[in-house]
Amino acid sequence: MAAIESRYNGIWFVLPWIIGLGAFTLYPFAASVYYSFTDFSVLQSPQFIGLSNFREISQDEVFWQALANTFYYAALSIPAGLIVSLSLALMMNAARQGQVLYSVIFYLPHLVPATVTAILWMWMYNPEFGLLNSMLRPFFDVANEIRKSIFPAVAIAMKTDPTIAWGPPAWLSDTAWALPSLVFMALWSVGQSAFIYLAKLQDVPQEMYEAADIDGASTLQKIRYVTLPMISPIIFFNIIMGIIGAFQVFTEAFIVTKGEGGPARATTFLPLYIWDNAFRYFRMGYASAMAWILFVIILALTIIAFRLSKDRVYYAGK
Amino acid sequence: MKTPHLIAASLALIFILAFLSDNPPVNPETPEKVTITYWEKWTGFEGEAMKSTIDAFNRKKIKNKKGQVIFCNCLSVTQVDRKSSLAIAGGQPPDICGFWGFNTHLFAEMGALRPLDDLIARDKIDSSKYIPVFWEMCQHRGKTWCLPTTPATVALHWNRDMFQEAGLDPDKPPRTTEELEQFADKLTKRDSNGRITQMGFLPPEPGWWNWCWGYFFGGKLEDGLDKLTANDPKNVEAFTWIAKFAEKYGREDMLAFQQGFGSFDSPQNAFLSGRVAMVLQGVWMANFIRFHRPHMKWACGPFPSSASFDTKGEPVTIADMDVVTIPRGAKYVDEAWEVIKYINSPEGMELLCGNAIDPTTGKSNSGGQGKLTVFREDRPGFIERHPHPYLKVFIELAKSKNAITPRKVAVWDEYHKEMNNVFELVWLNKKTPKEALDAAQRRLQPKLDSILAIQKLREDEWK
Numbered sequence: 001m002a003a004i005e006s007r008y009n010g011i012w013f014v015l016p017w018i019i020g021l022g023a024f025t026l027y028p029f030a031a032s033v034y035y036s037f038t039d040f041s042v043l044q045s046p047q048f049i050g051l052s053n054f055r056e057i058s059q060d061e062v063f064w065q066a067l068a069n070t071f072y073y074a075a076l077s078i079p080a081g082l083i084v085s086l087s088l089a090l091m092m093n094a095a096r097q098g099q100v101l102y103s104v105i106f107y108l109p110h111l112v113p114a115t116v117t118a119i120l121w122m123w124m125y126n127p128e129f130g131l132l133n134s135m136l137r138p139f140f141d142v143a144n145e146i147r148k149s150i151f152p153a154v155a156i157a158m159k160t161d162p163t164i165a166w167g168p169p170a171w172l173s174d175t176a177w178a179l180p181s182l183v184f185m186a187l188w189s190v191g192q193s194a195f196i197y198l199a200k201l202q203d204v205p206q207e208m209y210e211a212a213d214i215d216g217a218s219t220l221q222k223i224r225y226v227t228l229p230m231i232s233p234i235i236f237f238n239i240i241m242g243i244i245g246a247f248q249v250f251t252e253a254f255i256v257t258k259g260e261g262g263p264a265r266a267t268t269f270l271p272l273y274i275w276d277n278a279f280r281y282f283r284m285g286y287a288s289a290m291a292w293i294l295f296v297i298i299l300a301l302t303i304i305a306f307r308l309s310k311d312r313v314y315y316a317g318k
Numbered sequence: 319m320k321t322p323h324l325i326a327a328s329l330a331l332i333f334i335l336a337f338l339s340d341n342p343p344v345n346p347e348t349p350e351k352v353t354i355t356y357w358e359k360w361t362g363f364e365g366e367a368m369k370s371t372i373d374a375f376n377r378k379k380i381k382n383k384k385g386q387v388i389f390c391n392c393l394s395v396t397q398v399d400r401k402s403s404l405a406i407a408g409g410q411p412p413d414i415c416g417f418w419g420f421n422t423h424l425f426a427e428m429g430a431l432r433p434l435d436d437l438i439a440r441d442k443i444d445s446s447k448y449i450p451v452f453w454e455m456c457q458h459r460g461k462t463w464c465l466p467t468t469p470a471t472v473a474l475h476w477n478r479d480m481f482q483e484a485g486l487d488p489d490k491p492p493r494t495t496e497e498l499e500q501f502a503d504k505l506t507k508r509d510s511n512g513r514i515t516q517m518g519f520l521p522p523e524p525g526w527w528n529w530c531w532g533y534f535f536g537g538k539l540e541d542g543l544d545k546l547t548a549n550d551p552k553n554v555e556a557f558t559w560i561a562k563f564a565e566k567y568g569r570e571d572m573l574a575f576q577q578g579f580g581s582f583d584s585p586q587n588a589f590l591s592g593r594v595a596m597v598l599q600g601v602w603m604a605n606f607i608r609f610h611r612p613h614m615k616w617a618c619g620p621f622p623s624s625a626s627f628d629t630k631g632e633p634v635t636i637a638d639m640d641v642v643t644i645p646r647g648a649k650y651v652d653e654a655w656e657v658i659k660y661i662n663s664p665e666g667m668e669l670l671c672g673n674a675i676d677p678t679t680g681k682s683n684s685g686g687q688g689k690l691t692v693f694r695e696d697r698p699g700f701i702e703r704h705p706h707p708y709l710k711v712f713i714e715l716a717k718s719k720n721a722i723t724p725r726k727v728a729v730w731d732e733y734h735k736e737m738n739n740v741f742e743l744v745w746l747n748k749k750t751p752k753e754a755l756d757a758a759q760r761r762l763q764p765k766l767d768s769i770l771a772i773q774k775l776r777e778d779e780w781k
Contacts, residue, residue: 009322009323012322012323012329013326013694014324014325015326015329015330016329016330019333020636039772039775039776041427042407043403043428043430044429044779045779047775047776049772049775052768052772057770061761064759126577127573127574127577128574128577128578129577167570170573170574175746175748245686262737262738262739263746264743264748266747276732276735279400281426281729281731281732
């Protein structure tokens with residue numbers, strides 16, 4: 001009897017949260033389905049217009065460009081994030097001393113708010129005075145000298161104008177480099193996932209490595225055949241979180257481009273375009289429709305990831 | 319009741335009470351006084367100018383019909399249009415919203431504002447006293463939705479010292495875009511490594527009106543509220559002129575040069591620091607010159623237009639302004655109107671826009687927002703007292719028949735952003751001017767069509 005009673009007591013305590021979830025998450029979630037079929041500016045009552053929004057989206061060049069940019073960002077940032085964070089974790093795991101210190105150092109950038117990170121990196125990326133190009137410029141100077149003095153013929157053969165010096169990229173001001181710059185910026189805060197990898201790495205039974213040693217496995221083989229399969233659930237988890245995060249990329253791009261998604265729409269991601277329509281152009285219905293398309297894409301990719309992972313992820317005890 | 323029940327029940331009660339109560343904590347009304355709220359976009363010295371104008375209003379102790387003294391509480395609110403739209407939708411708007419002129423028609427279209435025509439007629443506000451371009455900005459579909467606060471026009475500003483150094487007469491600015499190019503050539507310098515150290519004219523600086531270039535060539539962006547003309551041949555001509563600068567001076571060289579500019583409101587501003595000799599800037603520029611480079615020698619005049627465009631002596635400029643509106647659902651309409659009326663009186667307007675003596679204190683202000691007023695005729699002494707040495711240039715520009723305002727098409731905000739994109743595509747040589755403008759036209763005309771179709775559906779609602 002007492003057990004049943006305490007269960008009801010619990011409901012009372014979570015009630016405020018349930019009301020909050022209902023009012024501020026579930027209701028807007030459901031309402032946005034309806035709004036996606038309406039013209040809705042927030043200021044007027046929604047007007048049902050059937051599939052018009054979706055039809056308009058299918059013909060909207062910026063939507064397709066934004067979607068392509070978002071996919072491109074995901075395709076770069078998810079594998080890069082995975083490799084960098086996993087490498088960090090493996091190195092930390094291998095460190096004999098100072099593991100705590102390293103993890104603190106690598107975790108710290110994750111604690112910096114996204115806005116601060118963005119502003120900081122805007123300075124790093126400044127083509128003239130930025131730290132990054134100050135470091136790169138000497139290399140380009142050397143390359144230019146070599147090109148000028150030793151290989152003028154090469155320049156002519158490559159049909160490049162030898163008087164135009166090579167230089168480091170203009171990063172955020174260059175249409176080709178702006179998006180990869182944002183990916184690079186995101187890598188700065190992979191500490192979080194590296195931390196999760198590290199926890200799992202320390203969980204891999206030592207006997208397995210000992211057994212591998214006896215079989216004469218090299219370090220690389222141990223990583224390939226012992227470590228990776230043992231931590232595969234975490235890799236999988238991080239991939240799923242990476243997909244969700246990458247398709248919602250917003251803050252950094254919004255800050256560094258001052259909400260413009262430039263140069264020449266090179267960093268206009270779908271969430272940025274959704275925001276523009278919802279809050280700049282007062283087209284909440286159109287924005288809701290795009291948000292649902294984005295949701296379906298993320299859902300589909302997650303399902304695909306789950307399907308593909310079936311035979312590749314090892315869960316102990318299963 | 320057991321303790322856990324009690325705690326849970328009281329938590330739930332607090333939550334529900336908080337949820338249901340929507341009474342503001344302070345009562346805005348007492349028998350003697352009524353407090354109204356005004357959300358204003360400006361911060362900094364411009365916000366101070368607005369606040370001191372409202373203070374002057376408050377000190378006059380104007381009474382409403384019930385005999386209560388009206389007190390206006392002026393608050394600086396960032397992103398005032400977005401926040402107001404949520405407040406209006408939620409039924410708790412301020413009594414006055416200080417908006418931008420360029421998207422007020424959108425709010426009007428969405429039924430978010432109260433038309434002011436009955437109040438204008440009642441209090442006999444004379445529209446003929448206003449410079450037409452500013453009065454026209456307040457109109458949408460035959461009704462008046464707002465009244466002006468601070469107007470502005472834009473002009474060519476040039477650095478006299480740099481002109482002299484380049485052998486140009488600082489009293490003779492370029493008169494056509496072709497001349498502007500020649501002047502720019504003479505004013506541009508490179509160091510021994512070929513790096514640009516100084517430029518005559520840099521089209522992306524400050525980059526706030528990328529949509530406007532066509533107008534200096536006789537082009538236009540729309541033909542009525544339902545037809546966009548982004549790819550008008552004159553617009554193509556304008557962007558070809560822009561692209562010429564990029565070709566001539568080298569995109570990468572200019573990009574490197576631009577990295578040295580500080581933010582607009584700083585001594586490192588491209589024009590203030592003497593890096594760029596000629597810029598398109600607004601009437602407010604004089605304030606920033608005074609703040610950051612008080613000893614700089616400069617002048618301003620109409621921005622030149624193309625020789626092929628016969629302006630009939632009416633120079634091209636962009637006229638824009640800030641406005642005040644009464645949002646739908648405002649509680650104190652009559653009281654809000656009193657404030658708007660005061661701002662639109664010569665006394666209020668002078669306090670807000672220039673150097674004026676506050677009759678309620680007898681003291682002179684520091685120069686207000688340093689802009690022109692919206693009136694055809696200013697009261698004697700206003701221009702002479704005004705801190706702007708070239709104020710008349712901007713007043714004359716506002717009166718020009720070629721003073722253009724941001725367009726009232728329903729997709730303006732997106733159109734404006736699209737033109738920024740066109741500018742970047744052309745500037746970075748990603749597309750030819752024709753291609754970029756064709757693409758803009760192709761994308762936005764269908765958008766406008768579908769928005770207009772929806773507006774038709776909502777016609778009854780609008781009435």
